[in-house]
Amino acid sequence: TGSVTIRELATALGIAETEIIKKLFFKGMAVSITQTLDIPTASLVAEELGVTVQTTEEAPAATKVTVMVGEEDIENLQRRPPVVTIMGHVDHGKTTLLDAIRETKVAQGEAGGITQHIGAYHVDVDHDGQTQQVVFLDTPGHEAFTAMRARGARVTDIAILVVAADDGVQPQTVEAISHAKAAEVPIVVAINKIDKPGAQPDRVKQELTDRGLQPEEWGGDTIMVPVSAIQKENLDTLLEMILLVAEVEDLHANPDRPARGTVIEANLDKTRGPVATLLVQNGTLRVGDTLVAGSVFCKVRAMIDDRGARVEAAGPSFAVEVLGLNEVPAAGDEFEVFESEKEARSTANKRADEQRQSRLQQVMASRRVTLNSLS
């Protein structure tokens, strides 16, 4: 389904959008500026301008790996909460499990009737007489997880793989395993629905063993916890295991620097405009900061936490909803705070241009055609 917007084509060809509309008009095609063109039509315009259309094999893949915490942070490293993503096959109980964890662990006064704005939840867990925070990423289908896998970045520290004891390993279970493995994220298995009459936790263990995840009790190194999200059974053990794995992971970040991190999700809100949930992976994000998320500029107007409360600052592992973006960034995009607003704006503009170019190239390549630049 190759198509290209008039703006993209104009950028690629280095001419005004109105020029394209004019050319098409004289060819008897009435198009509006917001319209997208199919590849043959786009190629027609390109050829009019003397741009040769060539066949090509593949578009260059844009991959970039950002080191979120670097050498310059070593002096100021502090422990940060683990970021945990819940994954698994449809209907195996991911949301119910997360709800159960939150309900039992989220402090009084914040539960009940409060609209959750963001797909990330901060849960306080009592552990060894201390309170430790864990950040859960909801909606296992999160695009960010796939996007970050492609980029080699790590958004999540631990994956909880939920497998229903009465249904066993299913296609999306397998997919989740490969996602987590590709991202080199440790997996903790929650064998869910053990309350059900048809539950066969041992069968699940066997199926997982066949997929390369062997339970500890069978001599492997994967932690598997049988739970019931509905009956809130064994959730404490699961949380304890998460903290144990987090401890081994030795998670640190430097709160004393401008923030950087990843866009978890983003959308255009009818009343509030572009809104994004940002996961801070290093540094501290503050209201008033200027940042670039992917190719989007943002002067942070307000930040809202998972309880719907406004916050002034968000440190490492915190996920906050951010207002003040000039456009909707893509899930999985990285963001970075800039000291200079001017620099942030020009960086965002530059990246937006580059993105348009590469998108156009990809669209063309998907049809095995590409535009040579005018010369």
Ligand code: GTP
């Ligand atoms: P998707 O988001 O659609 O992928 O599903 P999910 O994995 O989030 O599953 P969800 O939490 O929506 O649960 C699916 C169904 O399983 C619901 O009807 C739940 O009530 C039920 N369920 C979840 N956990 C348990 C459990 O521990 N025991 C039993 N008996 N039912 C459960």
Ligand code: MG
């Ligand atoms: Mg769900």
